[in-house]
Amino acid sequence: MKKIAFVFPGQGAQYVGMGKEISNQYKVADEIFQEASLSVGYDMKNMCFEGPEEELKKTENTQPAILTTCIAIAKVLEEKGIHPHITAGLSLGEYASLVISGAMEFKDAVALVKKRGKYMQEAVPLGVGTMAAILGMEREDLYKALEKGKEFGIVEAANFNSPGQIVISGEIVAVEKTCEFAKELGAKKAVVLPVSAPFHCSMLIEAGRNLSKELENIEIKDLKVPVIANVNGGYYKDSSQVKDLLIKQVSQSVLWEDSVIKMLHEEIDTFIEIGPGKSLSGFIKKISKQEDKKVDIYNVEDIKTLEAVVDAVLK
Incomplete structure (x- = not known):
């Protein structure tokens, strides 16, 4: 039996049209886009599918747009019977992992990352x-x-x-x-x-403080799937750590290589990158080669890649 990790990308992976094919074909994905629209107060389908690119590139739009696309696709995989043993995400992607783990409701997470993006952008003036x-x-x-x-x-x-x-x-x-x-x-x-900003350094401590105020209003539940945190490359021990690690993550280093090594040592043999792009797949390929581990790496962002993963994993 395959041991699967769901991994989710961070900011920079976005493109106009992401999630459109899967949302058009799968009701469960379409419902996520609708839920996102209600949470953020604008048409998320229009933002992801039509752009314009300049709007999508604004940090406070990018973050909820990528999160929505990731969760919409992940829900389709789960509906087809593909579930993760472990999950991790790069920066913003960690929020998708926490949603999939059951620690955070999607409607809360998507509204939260919109504010996270705004605070990260505002923390340092443009050009600094x-x-x-x-x-x-x-x-x-x-x-x-x-x-x-x-x-x-x-x-x-x-x-x-x-x-x-x-x-x-x-x-x-x-x-x-x-x-x-x-x-x-x-x-x-x-x-x-x-x-547009110097992410994941001490210049964003103020953004973390602002995020902490928003997190006070969010309910964190028990994690049903193990999640690896960016800040330390280790598991969230329990739900009490979630808020603290998310605050630190804004202004501290993202230990993605360490996170992947942790998953490889947990005998994960199948990595599925979910959402726009495949930059994480490239990183995982290099890391697994260095660790001398043979793994299967897939990405899912449209119908073609979805079908390829379903065929490979459920065969």
Whole structure:
């Protein structure tokens, strides 16, 4: 029997048209889009299916749109009899994992991430912060580059995505200088990313404080499926940890590589990336190769990929 992990992407995976095919064909998916519209106060189908792209790219729209698409598709998989043994998501994707685990109601989560996106965007004025991907560099060497970069301002490790792919975040000059130092220390490439805010660094502590006030009004239930947290790469021990770890997640590093290694050590042999894009599939492929584990990796974002996963997993 296959041991399955559902994994969910973060911000940046969005595109106009995501979820449309599956929503048109499956009632359970369509109902999620309708529920989202009621929770956020605008037509979620229109936002995801028609855009325009500039509206979809706004952080406070992107986050609920991706979450809705992920949950709509996950509900179809569950309806077909495919259920996860473990679930994890990258940054925003962790909210989808908590919904699938039963810890959070979807209607609460989608309204919450709309506010999360707004708070993250507002925490740092445009033109002050940025992020960059550092490719082909070990963590220890990156820490050396970060130490030098910190002389020019705030700069921190934001995402440990996979072997040789780490994202840094902070003030623009400090990030640019760290990119230079990283290349001097042997990084293959350092690329400033087209993002609107420096996510997952201490510059977003205020966003976490604002999020904590919203979380006070949300009921957290027992987790029925184990969820791995970004902040520590380990399981949520129980529902009492959920709010604290979600607050910390806004301004701390995302330990995605550690999270995948944890799942591999739990003998997960089938990863299903659910939602727009397949960036997580690429990360998991690299991590599983490094760990010398043979796994099946799928992504589901439309009818074709859905049918392929159903055929493969339920055969």
